[in-house]
Amino acid sequence: MTLAQTLDELVTANRILAREGVVDSFGHVSIRHPDRPERYLLSRARAPECIEADDLLEFALDGTPIDPAGRTPYAERFIHGAVYHARPDVRAVVHHHSPSVIPFGVTGAPLSPVMHMCAGIGARVPTWDSRTRFGDTNLLVTNAAMAADLAAALGERPVILMRGHGCVVAGASLREVIFNSIYLQLNADLQMKAHPLGPVTFLSDGEVAAVLRTRGAFTYERAWEFWCRRAGRPYQARPMEGPHH
Amino acid sequence: MTLAQTLDELVTANRILAREGVVDSFGHVSIRHPDRPERYLLSRARAPECIEADDLLEFALDGTPIDPAGRTPYAERFIHGAVYHARPDVRAVVHHHSPSVIPFGVTGAPLSPVMHMCAGIGARVPTWDSRTRFGDTNLLVTNAAMAADLAAALGERPVILMRGHGCVVAGASLREVIFNSIYLQLNADLQMKAHPLGPVTFLSDGEVAAVLRTRGAFTYERAWEFWCRRAGRPYQARPMEGPHH
Amino acid sequence: MTLAQTLDELVTANRILAREGVVDSFGHVSIRHPDRPERYLLSRARAPECIEADDLLEFALDGTPIDPAGRTPYAERFIHGAVYHARPDVRAVVHHHSPSVIPFGVTGAPLSPVMHMCAGIGARVPTWDSRTRFGDTNLLVTNAAMAADLAAALGERPVILMRGHGCVVAGASLREVIFNSIYLQLNADLQMKAHPLGPVTFLSDGEVAAVLRTRGAFTYERAWEFWCRRAGRPYQARPMEGPHH
Amino acid sequence: MTLAQTLDELVTANRILAREGVVDSFGHVSIRHPDRPERYLLSRARAPECIEADDLLEFALDGTPIDPAGRTPYAERFIHGAVYHARPDVRAVVHHHSPSVIPFGVTGAPLSPVMHMCAGIGARVPTWDSRTRFGDTNLLVTNAAMAADLAAALGERPVILMRGHGCVVAGASLREVIFNSIYLQLNADLQMKAHPLGPVTFLSDGEVAAVLRTRGAFTYERAWEFWCRRAGRPYQARPMEGPHH
Numbered sequence: 001m002t003l004a005q006t007l008d009e010l011v012t013a014n015r016i017l018a019r020e021g022v023v024d025s026f027g028h029v030s031i032r033h034p035d036r037p038e039r040y041l042l043s044r045a046r047a048p049e050c051i052e053a054d055d056l057l058e059f060a061l062d063g064t065p066i067d068p069a070g071r072t073p074y075a076e077r078f079i080h081g082a083v084y085h086a087r088p089d090v091r092a093v094v095h096h097h098s099p100s101v102i103p104f105g106v107t108g109a110p111l112s113p114v115m116h117m118c119a120g121i122g123a124r125v126p127t128w129d130s131r132t133r134f135g136d137t138n139l140l141v142t143n144a145a146m147a148a149d150l151a152a153a154l155g156e157r158p159v160i161l162m163r164g165h166g167c168v169v170a171g172a173s174l175r176e177v178i179f180n181s182i183y184l185q186l187n188a189d190l191q192m193k194a195h196p197l198g199p200v201t202f203l204s205d206g207e208v209a210a211v212l213r214t215r216g217a218f219t220y221e222r223a224w225e226f227w228c229r230r231a232g233r234p235y236q237a238r239p240m241e242g243p244h245h
Numbered sequence: 246m247t248l249a250q251t252l253d254e255l256v257t258a259n260r261i262l263a264r265e266g267v268v269d270s271f272g273h274v275s276i277r278h279p280d281r282p283e284r285y286l287l288s289r290a291r292a293p294e295c296i297e298a299d300d301l302l303e304f305a306l307d308g309t310p311i312d313p314a315g316r317t318p319y320a321e322r323f324i325h326g327a328v329y330h331a332r333p334d335v336r337a338v339v340h341h342h343s344p345s346v347i348p349f350g351v352t353g354a355p356l357s358p359v360m361h362m363c364a365g366i367g368a369r370v371p372t373w374d375s376r377t378r379f380g381d382t383n384l385l386v387t388n389a390a391m392a393a394d395l396a397a398a399l400g401e402r403p404v405i406l407m408r409g410h411g412c413v414v415a416g417a418s419l420r421e422v423i424f425n426s427i428y429l430q431l432n433a434d435l436q437m438k439a440h441p442l443g444p445v446t447f448l449s450d451g452e453v454a455a456v457l458r459t460r461g462a463f464t465y466e467r468a469w470e471f472w473c474r475r476a477g478r479p480y481q482a483r484p485m486e487g488p489h490h
Numbered sequence: 491m492t493l494a495q496t497l498d499e500l501v502t503a504n505r506i507l508a509r510e511g512v513v514d515s516f517g518h519v520s521i522r523h524p525d526r527p528e529r530y531l532l533s534r535a536r537a538p539e540c541i542e543a544d545d546l547l548e549f550a551l552d553g554t555p556i557d558p559a560g561r562t563p564y565a566e567r568f569i570h571g572a573v574y575h576a577r578p579d580v581r582a583v584v585h586h587h588s589p590s591v592i593p594f595g596v597t598g599a600p601l602s603p604v605m606h607m608c609a610g611i612g613a614r615v616p617t618w619d620s621r622t623r624f625g626d627t628n629l630l631v632t633n634a635a636m637a638a639d640l641a642a643a644l645g646e647r648p649v650i651l652m653r654g655h656g657c658v659v660a661g662a663s664l665r666e667v668i669f670n671s672i673y674l675q676l677n678a679d680l681q682m683k684a685h686p687l688g689p690v691t692f693l694s695d696g697e698v699a700a701v702l703r704t705r706g707a708f709t710y711e712r713a714w715e716f717w718c719r720r721a722g723r724p725y726q727a728r729p730m731e732g733p734h735h
Numbered sequence: 736m737t738l739a740q741t742l743d744e745l746v747t748a749n750r751i752l753a754r755e756g757v758v759d760s761f762g763h764v765s766i767r768h769p770d771r772p773e774r775y776l777l778s779r780a781r782a783p784e785c786i787e788a789d790d791l792l793e794f795a796l797d798g799t800p801i802d803p804a805g806r807t808p809y810a811e812r813f814i815h816g817a818v819y820h821a822r823p824d825v826r827a828v829v830h831h832h833s834p835s836v837i838p839f840g841v842t843g844a845p846l847s848p849v850m851h852m853c854a855g856i857g858a859r860v861p862t863w864d865s866r867t868r869f870g871d872t873n874l875l876v877t878n879a880a881m882a883a884d885l886a887a888a889l890g891e892r893p894v895i896l897m898r899g900h901g902c903v904v905a906g907a908s909l910r911e912v913i914f915n916s917i918y919l920q921l922n923a924d925l926q927m928k929a930h931p932l933g934p935v936t937f938l939s940d941g942e943v944a945a946v947l948r949t950r951g952a953f954t955y956e957r958a959w960e961f962w963c964r965r966a967g968r969p970y971q972a973r974p975m976e977g978p979h980h
Binding site for chain 4: 024025026045046047049050072097099100102103104106107108109131135136137138139140163164165166192195196
């Protein structure tokens, strides 16, 4: 895949997150540069629904834009660099404020998979609170210290919540982080619906492990085609393997 | 009706389930082959919203694709074959993950009709748990043993829930299973809305029986025309009888 | 206004109820014949979203279609005739199954105005249960006896719920019953949202009376123009008076 | 910016509020006249989704339309004049009935920011009850006395709820009041979702202050571009400064 195609898929990822209600005017998605692992690609500061290929910038892991040409970067781009620095396995990162996710961060209610499609969020999603180490702030992760603290709390996990703010989703591919962002939102919705009905049976750790062990690119691909259709974006097929349920 | 028309209606059924939010990228609907009752028709592994007539495959009841021509089948197709094998009366099957249905499967809250339109889900919807006999799995019904166990739990009923996964809806016609899939979703929504307000008066067994006794093809037909309109699909009228409320 | 224009507005009313989610494939709206008060106008049995002018039929108050010409009437048309017979003041009737209304009918939770726009539903909405006098039925009001019992329970009120089925909304004009059907749905939604937050302060009887005393055609007109726009239907202005908030 | 451009943005603001579900057929948004601070600009009485530039009128702070030319003003325009009179800092006012906001006004449940984006609603949103001083009314603020009482209760705050009616949002710019109206709705939704999950951690007063201290026009601008896109309205960029998260 050419870099132009890669950038086009990053635009599509932004549009998908907007179409699915995961992001509104805020939130962002990045990918590690396919050729320069010490760089990442992220839009200038703009609503995901409005992003075009020309809005995409290359950044050093410390958040320095390589060729801004007058384009203003996101103040919270540090989140992305810190995760790429701490996690060589990560090739895509989403930061979003899904309205389904916020309630868990502000109540401490446990967020865990209730459905096989949602196993990618991890057996138990932790919450990071900026106030713990940084006190009263505007909650924005706008410097390397806050971003490093957040990335350390994320550890090896796929998802972490941010109290009163949103969450971070990290993964091995753009399709994977978009998939887990949308199914994180769904899992949160499912838990909020199930909660009043009675005690919830979550997936067992063994079931979560079994889902992740058997999940292949095919699953992400089927969803990606569907979300491209809904977002009005062209779909580029990828070579696939793995189970197809 | 020609086989081409039958396949076109199966495409429409997929699009309706997607438009009504019953399925997302996953879930599938099949029909028993009109001429060969030991065969069923089901799409290749693809999101229902994206399915075209060329995606539809013929399968033996054991899940063997007759002429795949390189098209990848759903890993969970075994659900369909097992139900057709166990239930000669069944001519259409839906497997879906409606977000309204999942909360009942993971809490064990009783799911029963609260409204006449929803009587087709049966007086009480049971739940099947893959863990009971198969332990920690990825929850996918990807073999004959799991599918047969699920079909046995369904028994003569129209609907069964699958804990942490979704449900199966079986019926005598494609219009009937689409109707009951959508009104299953609605009934689940209605129960979740009603639950906090106080003890719910469900339809009595006598009322459920009276609705089913007097329900004719006309009811399914009126809804089918509406759902075709919403899904942007052409509507083919069917001969009709029965009450029209 | 010509009869053709009146029929066109009845088509629009059906489309508005569908667009606003008050009706799905079922539910119906009628008007008393402008020239023959012993007759009413109602569609043949069809989903409101699909109705065209040619679907509209004239009925005697006993439910006899005047000139069906092969068009099948709604089995529940008796509801309309019974209300027109019992209420000379009524010139329009809606029967619908809004998913927001059903939870109140099946729990007996009180349904009363929480907001000025919703005062038209009346200070307290009663519930009629077909089982009380007619035992286990399919819940459909398909004969004169059930319809008369329902109309008697409605009395002089604008709205009555039907347990496990839906509701009836009656009023002095088509715009009024559409307005009160949509704000009945909203009030039900508002009560379900407010209920978990704490004891609800409903409008006082004096406030309900004050709203109704000061509500004029202008209020219905402003909403009608908006709903026509949303439903993709042409808007025909009506002469107006009354307060404009 | 020319007055014509200013009026065009006021039309856009109306369409945005309708598109985002903050207003239905009712509710209104005004701006202080850019050249004559003792005047404000507000539409004639019409649903926000239907408003065109020709519907916009100029009013004296006492609610007198300057050149109505047969156009009927909103009966509740007095709300706007009273706030502009009491608050020289205010340059835009919204009155709306968001279905998410009503439940807080009728239960007295505390409404406070749970998320950084929502800090603009103020640390604690008060509720005004027309009945306290004016007894049983139709709840409409249709005279100077009620409007002045409401404006006094608002005080220096950005938002006040009106029991059984809606709310008022006041601010220094059109973009700011639209932003705070939409995030007020979101915050209310978030609190209703979080409430059943457990005690909610709201933003601290220090966090609310920090967000407001660091929020610049850039934040409103990014959202305005997104909402213009969603509402199908042309976007006019404004000069920007401040943090970009």
